[in-house]
Amino acid sequence: MSWLWGAILFWLAAWAFNVWLANRAVARRQAVRLFIPALFGVTLLVLWEGTVRGLGVPGVILPAPSAIWATILASLPILAGDFVQTILKGALSGYLIGCGAAVATAIAIDRSPFLKAGLLPVGNFVAALPIVGIAPILVMWFGFDWQSKAAVVVVMVFFPVLVNTVAGLGAAERMQRDLMATWGAGYWQTLFKLRLPAAMPFIFNGLKIATTLALIGAIVAEFFGSPIRGMGFRISTAVGQLALDMVWAEIAVAALAGSAFYGLVALIEKSVTFWHPSQRARS
Amino acid sequence: MKSLLPILTVLAAIVALWYAGTVWLNAQWTHDQAARAGVEVTFAEVVADAMAQERPVLPAPHQVARGLWDGVTGHKVTSKRSLVYHAQVTLSATLVGFVIGTLAGILLAVGIVHNRAMDLSVMPWAIASQTIPILAIAPMVIVVLASVGVTGLLPKAVISAYLSFFPVVVGMVKGLRAPDHMQLDLLRTYNAGRWDTFWKLRLPASMPYLFASLKVSVAASLVGAIVGELPAGASAGLGARLLSGSYYGQTIQIWAALFAAAILAAGLVMIIGVIERGTLRRMGMVR
Known part of the structure; x- marks a missing residue:
């Protein structure tokens, strides 16, 4: 029981400290702004560990963070293999193909208002559908290996990116387009020098949404059949063996990979759209 | 109504492409069958066979x-072969999860807005959690809850609630x-x-944001319910239809379940859209 009470005590102390810190002037500093959520995350872990140990929760229901960490360290090669199979081969290749195709399609239909008026509502509609459901079909078509996962990812990321890119291509103002016209710029010059750069904040918005979708698509598609490696495969088989520490280890890797993927895209966005007010305000 | 013609054109193009794909993908089987029987098939026969x-x-x-x-x-x-039965199983889990997730999300958002410490410590995690493939934990939630004796509707609703929770938090904040000022x-x-x-200014002002995120989260909670039905041999629900269809190669069953799910999602989003329009009009927010 002492574990549980210790954890609760730690939680209360850390929370009081956070409240005290948040209401001081130092809370405006960047370092403090990072420290407060970090401390909150640590208290959650401590509370988790304390609850599991204090109440004696069996490992098949909820393993303690320390046990999960031990599993991660003990099975690094397996986790690395799954990471390569699911994230690098399945999600990343699908993400690149899907986003590339979506941007290309957006540029292609950009010249025809008729197509734009027809595709946008359809795209918006499809973006709200449970597209994950096509996973079994695509697994049937493309086999069990990473190609089918990439195909699922392509379909999942395509519509959000398409809708955002089309919206972005309309973002350049009339005045700016007229300026390009007075300089005698052709369609393609206007596209590359004005409209695509102006569309970048919108495109990156779509790309950031697509990062999460890509990981979800790659992992869920593996529930429908996969070779004997991959994160989705490992999760579904480890659940079957009640090896929940392994499941949590995979989830930790997936969370880390998801955040890193998102962070990477956000970093690229920062360097590409440095001119946009939302980016300038922060620095 | 002016946009109806382009939309119909695009839909017609999609259906035409689909038929072309049907012939192209199914022709192989027809040719194999014909070769085994030792007969030649004309193109018209291939097309007719591909359709049926x-x-x-x-x-x-x-x-x-x-x-x-x-x-x-x-x-x-009530029959297990009826799609209505399966859709209703999925729908009930979706709605329970959606309501739980939305209420919890609104409560957390209220806390975040009124408490600085909560804002600084919880909000970064709420945003970071959006970058995590949460759906991956669905099978585990199902199995763990089953092992403590909770089965049926609730585990799926938990996943739905979790998925619909974060869009609401972010939108409501x-x-x-x-x-x-x-x-x-x-x-x-x-x-x-x-x-x-709070009651006279903040809550009314947040309504457009709430409805925008409700549309996202109802779609997310349907996805959560469907994925929640995949593992552990669930026997009812649209997700279970997808899985059994993929085990037994019943492609038509998969596609039918898929379209049922799509219609369900569209219907849910549309219902929220109608409520949104009515509410905002009564509040005088529709332009």
Whole structure:
């Protein structure tokens, strides 16, 4: 029981400290702004560990963070293999193909208002559908290996990116387009020098949404059949063996990979759209 | 109505492409069958056969429509072969999860807006959690809850709630902060307390944001319910239909379940859209 009470005590102390810190002037500093959520995350872990140990929760229901960490360290090669199979081969290749195709399609239909008026509502509609459901079909078509996962990812990321890119291509103002016209710029010059750069904040918005979708698509598609490696495969088989520490280890890797993927895209966005007010305000 | 023609054109193009794909993908099987029987087939025969195979690689649109129609009207609503039965199983989990997730999300957003410490410590995690493939934990939630004796509707609802929770939090925090300084100052001159400010200014101002995120989260909670039905041999629900269809190669069943899910999602989003329009009109927010 002492574990549980210790954890609760730690939680209360850390929370009081956070409240005290948040209401001081130092809370405006960047370092403090990072420290407060970090401390909150640590208290959650401590509370988790304390609850599991204090109440004696069996490992098949909820393993303690320390046990999960031990599993991660003990099975690094397996986790690395799954990471390569699911994230690098399945999600990343699908993400690149899907986003590339979506941007290309957006540029292609950009010249025809008729197509734009027809595709946008359809795209918006499809973006709200449970597209994950096509996973079994695509697994049937493309086999069990990473190609089918990439195909699922392509379909999942395509519509959000398409809708955002089309919206972005309309973002350049009339005045700016007229300026390009007075300089005698052709369609393609206007596209590359004005409209695509102006569309970048919108495109990156779509790309950031697509990062999460890509990981979800790659992992869920593996529930429908996969070779004997991959994160989705490992999760579904480890659940079957009640090896929940392994499941949590995979989830930790997936969370880390998801955040890193998102962070990477956000970093690229920062360097590409440095001119946009939302980016300038922060620095 | 002016946009109807382009939309219909695009839909017609999609259906035409689909038929072309049907012929292209299913022709292989026909050719194999013909070669085994030692007969030549003409192109017209290939097309006719591609449209009517029992387990096609890609079922033709009319086959899917037939499957959907049979599934909806061909059996009694309580029968396990009826799509209505499976849709209702999924829908109930979706709605329970959606309501739980939305209420929890609104409560957390209210806490975040009114408490600085909560804002600084919880909000970064709420945003970071959006970058995590949460759906991956669905099978574990199902199995763990089953091992402590909770089965049936609730585990799926938990996943749905979790997925619909974060869009609501993020949208509501934005919405509750939407009133600008001028409006907040005005309420201060009226000597309104925190509570009055919340009920009379912040909550009404957040409604457009709430509905925007409700549309996202209802779609997310349907996905959660469907994925929640995949593992552990669930026997009912649209997700279970997808899985059993993929085990037994019943492509028409997969596509029919898929379209049932799509119609369900569209219907849910549309219902929220109608409620949104009605509410905003009564509040005088529709332009």
